[in-house]
Amino acid sequence: MGTLGEFGDVEDVEFREVSASSGRPKAAPRSLEARSKANRRRAKREQADGRRIGLQHLAFFRGYLEGLDLSGMAEQYLEFGRDARKAASTRDWLVTAFVAAARKRQDFATARLLAIRPSALRADVAPAAAAAVPALPSLEEFAANHDPDGFYTEKELLDLFTVHHAGQQSGKSAEHVATLRRQQRNARLRVRQLAALDALARLVVEDPKPDHHVLGWFDAAVALRLADVGLTTIGRLVDAINAAGYRWYRNVPRLGEVGARRIVTWLENYRDVDGLRIGSSSLVPPSERGPGASRLERSPATGIVPLEYFLIPRELDGANGANRNLVKNNSGASNDLEAIRFWLADYENPNTHDKYRAEAERLLLWAIFAKGKPLSSLDIDDARQYINQFLVDPQPVSQWVMNRAVPRGEPGWRPFRGPLSVKSRQDALAALKKFFGDLVNAQYLDHNAFAKVKVFLGTELDEVGNVRRVAAKPRIQAERSLTKEAWTFAMKVLDSLPDSDSATRMRFVLTFAYCTGLRRAELCGAFTDDVIVRYAGAELGSIHLLRVVGKGAKERFIPLVPAVLQALGDYLETRGFPRDPLACPVGTALIPALPDKQDIGRVRREAGQRGEDCRVALAALARQAGPIHQDLLYRAVKRFFAAATAAALREDSPHARAFSAVSPHWLRHTFVSHAIANGMSLESARNFAGHDSLDTTSIYATAEIARQYREAEEFLSRVNE
Secondary structure (H helix, E strand, C coil): CCCHHHHCCCCCCCCCCCCCCCCCCCCCCCCHHHHHHHHHHHHHHHHHHHCCCCHHHHHHHHHHHCCCCHHHHHHHHCCCCCCHHHHHHHHHHHHHHHHHHHHHCCCHHHHHHHHCCHHHHCCCCCHHHHHHCCCCCCHHHHHHHHCCCCCCCHHHHHHHHHHHCHHHHCCCHHHHHHHHHHHHHHHHHHHHHHHHHHHHHHHHCCCCCCCCEHHHCCCHHHHHHHHHCCCCEHHHHHHHHHHHCCCHHHHCCCCCHHHHHHHHHHHHCCCCCCCCCCCHHHCCCHHHCCCCCCCCCCCCECCCCCHHHECCCHHHCCCCCCCECCCCCCCCCCCHHHHHHHHHCCCCCHHHHHHHHHHHHHHHHHHHHHHCCCHHHCCHHHHHHHHHHHCCCCCCHHHHECCCCCCCCCCCCCCECCCCCHHHHHHHHHHHHHHHHHHHHCCCECCCCCCCCCCEEEEEECCCCCEEEEECCCCCCCCCCCCHHHHHHHHHHHHCCCCCHHHHHHHHHHHHHHHHCCCHHHHHCCEHHHEEEEECCCCCCEEEEEEEECHHHCEEEEEECHHHHHHHHHHHHHCCCCCCHHHCCCCCECCECCCCHHHHHHHHHHHHHHCCCHHHHHHHHHHCCCECCHHHHHHHHHHHHHHHHHHHHHCCCCCHHHHHHCCHHHHHHHHHHHHHHCCCCHHHHHHHHCCCCHHHHHCCCHHHHHHHHHHHHHHHHHHCC
16 A cells, blocks of 8 residues: 555645845854744744635634633544644634624624624623622513513613612612623623624635645644645545545654544535545444444445446437447347446356456446447447556556555445456456457347457567567466475474464365365355255265355356365364254355454453353354455465465475465365376366366366376487487
8 A cells, every 4th residue: 555645745835935134143054954843833824824714613613602611622623632722723813714704894793793702791790799689680580580471671671670679789779780781781792793603604614625725724733744745635635535544644744543533523524525525444443343334325426436326427328329239139228337237137146246347347437437438339449448558557546546445335446456467357358258249149239349359468579570469378377286295385384383263264274175176256155055965876875065156157066075074074063063064054154254353352251241151152153153255265375375485484495485376276276286186087177176178177287297298208318328
């Protein structure tokens, strides 16, 4: 993840030059640090000219007029928190700003009202007067008791009050009446003050905009810290927060978590302003996010947004695309977005569906926002440009690329994580060929624009100096597998791991993956419900099989030999389940997700409060676990082989380089390679791996290659004798 400095260069703040007096001796040159400090102070003084008044300032100033504590209001409304000095400074600035705004509009009455200090309009009676007449009620209380209908005028009510309490006033009625008059006047002034503030606020209070400078909205010290890392505008600040997540403040010097949360809370008040929406992942600390954490509700929009939120513009929706078959359309789709949904409806496997959706989504957005044409109007030149230019480097990065994985409902989501590798471009091309081919078959399109497109690696010069393009050759990298010796070394490292839930799970994962050749998605999607028993003849009797739905929703059955059943039974037993997978509860994952630390801590606390053994509660929690996510499985395998790499380096083993590159898919390659090398037929290996063709499986036939090598070596040795 990049630093926040990537969001732009720091915009210099212009300072006024102050010429030295000719009669004053020149001061000694100041250090760079002193000059920097002076510049910051000067910026703070000049900032008042460009500061903007927002809703938080209005709430703060209203509280000031009502006589509330300034520090408490600053803690609630302003970004610098409970700072009495800054709160007083902000109050003075707001008084000056509101009074100046009123005078500018020739509203001198409002200017005088807002300049009155709240202490001058206190509602309580002066201490001396209160001591003199402690028992007398206020005029409001007297009116409530004696004139509830408001029949008397204020003067008549005062005269009635004087007569009624003449015996209690002991000659001080005039002083008390004056106090009551001041109370009434001050109450009226407070009401007029707040009314004047509300009227003026409609003219001077504004919402922040993405292009507003941070110096216009935040305290100078906070704003300059943001500007130092390139966050000079509110829009850049929002983009940085959405891109980096909750801990975005780590790259801003001297801005801690508390200050960052105040800034985010302030921005949340303006979430309805275009370009200022903060994603939910930036609002909640990672430690407080539960599995059911709420996602930001997103409205449909015409922009770089996920397919489910995309509002396709009518002029580019493909209703009359250049390649449309408007006569024999059997898809039922009237535009390109509906055509994508029609195509995706046939893919029930979530992994396949998500992969195909991503490719169609990227192409649709590129066609509309980069080419300015409907998807159904793309021709072969557009297809070549997309595969061999745009996917190589999606530009502009801010529009197409996200620095980290962002949920699809978040504002920071983008279609890409970066440039696509050759393999990824080959996968994208295969998906789009199928996409367009299926739409041609459904007679939504006339022809397949991607049918003759190839993935190119670049250019080179031939023998006569002509420039020619180099096409990538699709192939399975069978070398991405471990040798028998490397696998044996890895198993020794696995056995040396200290006992833990994660180590026990990893022992089963490696054993199960090595013995079945399942893909990562298939490993994560395997449940005890998928284990079945089938009669296999008199010799074998009943055998256990694992039902697997692989790529293209193709079903196959993987034999579970006794060694695999033994490993599976052992692992189920350690989790508190029966050894027989057929006896396990419905929905028991073969490879579970482990409880997180937050849940473990909660269970331990609750068990401690009840005085129970927490191990029982933790075992129950583990039994409730769902299947492991593909990303978590990938990271778990990478962590183990990182440990294996370290062990290989310590022992100066030649396997370190291979271990450093291992991923879950290597386990699949390793199974097929080892199986064929040890005599398994290509047909059986193909069924295990779920390959469509024997040609694919034969790539792993290292035994045949080894046999050819030995025969060639023997032949040449005889020739050279």
